Amino acid sequence: MPIAVLGTGPVGQTIAAKLAELGHEVTVGTRDVEVAMARTEVDMFGNPPFPEWQAQHPDIGVATLSDAAGAAELVVNATNGAGSINALEIAGEENLTGKVLLDIANPLDFSQGMPPSLLVSNTDSLGEQIQRRFPDTRIVKALNTMSAYLMVDPKQFAGGDHTVFLSGNDDDAKATVAELLRSFGWADVIDLGDITTARGAEMVLPIWVRLMGALDTPMFQFKIVR
Amino acid sequence: MPIAVLGTGPVGQTIAAKLAELGHEVTVGTRDVEVAMARTEVDMFGNPPFPEWQAQHPDIGVATLSDAAGAAELVVNATNGAGSINALEIAGEENLTGKVLLDIANPLDFSQGMPPSLLVSNTDSLGEQIQRRFPDTRIVKALNTMSAYLMVDPKQFAGGDHTVFLSGNDDDAKATVAELLRSFGWADVIDLGDITTARGAEMVLPIWVRLMGALDTPMFQFKIVR
Numbered sequence: 001m002p003i004a005v006l007g008t009g010p011v012g013q014t015i016a017a018k019l020a021e022l023g024h025e026v027t028v029g030t031r032d033v034e035v036a037m038a039r040t041e042v043d044m045f046g047n048p049p050f051p052e053w054q055a056q057h058p059d060i061g062v063a064t065l066s067d068a069a070g071a072a073e074l075v076v077n078a079t080n081g082a083g084s085i086n087a088l089e090i091a092g093e094e095n096l097t098g099k100v101l102l103d104i105a106n107p108l109d110f111s112q113g114m115p116p117s118l119l120v121s122n123t124d125s126l127g128e129q130i131q132r133r134f135p136d137t138r139i140v141k142a143l144n145t146m147s148a149y150l151m152v153d154p155k156q157f158a159g160g161d162h163t164v165f166l167s168g169n170d171d172d173a174k175a176t177v178a179e180l181l182r183s184f185g186w187a188d189v190i191d192l193g194d195i196t197t198a199r200g201a202e203m204v205l206p207i208w209v210r211l212m213g214a215l216d217t218p219m220f221q222f223k224i225v226r
Numbered sequence: 227m228p229i230a231v232l233g234t235g236p237v238g239q240t241i242a243a244k245l246a247e248l249g250h251e252v253t254v255g256t257r258d259v260e261v262a263m264a265r266t267e268v269d270m271f272g273n274p275p276f277p278e279w280q281a282q283h284p285d286i287g288v289a290t291l292s293d294a295a296g297a298a299e300l301v302v303n304a305t306n307g308a309g310s311i312n313a314l315e316i317a318g319e320e321n322l323t324g325k326v327l328l329d330i331a332n333p334l335d336f337s338q339g340m341p342p343s344l345l346v347s348n349t350d351s352l353g354e355q356i357q358r359r360f361p362d363t364r365i366v367k368a369l370n371t372m373s374a375y376l377m378v379d380p381k382q383f384a385g386g387d388h389t390v391f392l393s394g395n396d397d398d399a400k401a402t403v404a405e406l407l408r409s410f411g412w413a414d415v416i417d418l419g420d421i422t423t424a425r426g427a428e429m430v431l432p433i434w435v436r437l438m439g440a441l442d443t444p445m446f447q448f449k450i451v452r
Contacts, residue, residue: 112349117349121347122343122432123343157451158451190440192439193436197433203432206425206429210419210426214416214417214418214419221451222449223449224447225384225387226441226446
């Protein structure tokens, strides 16, 4: 399936590489291809610059946000949550209409330092904001409650015995994303309900960042025991 | 240990009964003893009225909030989160000074219907509000992320293989609460850090209520797999 992964950071890179490995035609979308391909510095997490990653993944295309989204059947939002609505507007509503959009972004607010709080929460969520702004796109929130390294390879860790959540208004879109997640190795996929349940999934982040501090690693996951 | 459990609802009843079973001297504190002992109706969850429960637990005292707190070494806040600060003010700052206060309450806002949102979240929490209002009391947030039935008997469920969180500024107070939790059967107790980490623990509630809907039961729990 032709898939656009919007965002060149660690989440975008990780998701894009896995999708390509699974045989999908993957294009990474970025605001300015020249700028992305001219990067020479490691990011804030110590990851290598984008061109280095791209050279290791010659089967993955790089295009503008709108070209990537326009050519795709399914779009992944792996952009910075604070800029996601703007990035999707640049991608173009017409390039998103009718499509499934897997939204992984978290609306993290780093303006008050570490650990981050949320830019939107409690009575609204980024998932809902995106769904309201793009009413003809089928938003599915998923994978935002864990480290990128676990998103695409849950079985590397605790034998895959942990949980991923889905939120969205469109059952077919959630089925499409659930199938993609199962192809990543996910066994325990819980459908929380409509897109308003993204509030719950995004509000997991404050305990996630504190757990990362308490456990001194991002390599942990939530399992819903029942 | 003389313990006051403030609140006569299902959480208060469940915690008080367990503490008494473990040999502690337990007093349930309520705003008006006469009113509580005159109740004849089941609550919104179908639980029997308080006097019926009290008759089954003759070893557990019933007193005003201030009398209960004044006589206790450790105080449990099992009041409705929306009224917790007020209830603790009625209990009296002088009756709480220097004591460990285990805060189980969640600041749930039912004003917009079900499922509830939170009255305070993201950049503050009920745990922090209580700590600020009672600076000489040692607040420990715990047990607020699960059904009351699991709080006091974690091993009844999945062999106890799930997680409880602690937040608080005072390490000795957290050690006291952790010991109490272990006496309930808890094996996996994670200390999230200072009382600001109560934001994370309280912000779990929005996904908790949605999971209760999706799974059609409150009998599930979070396990931090690592």
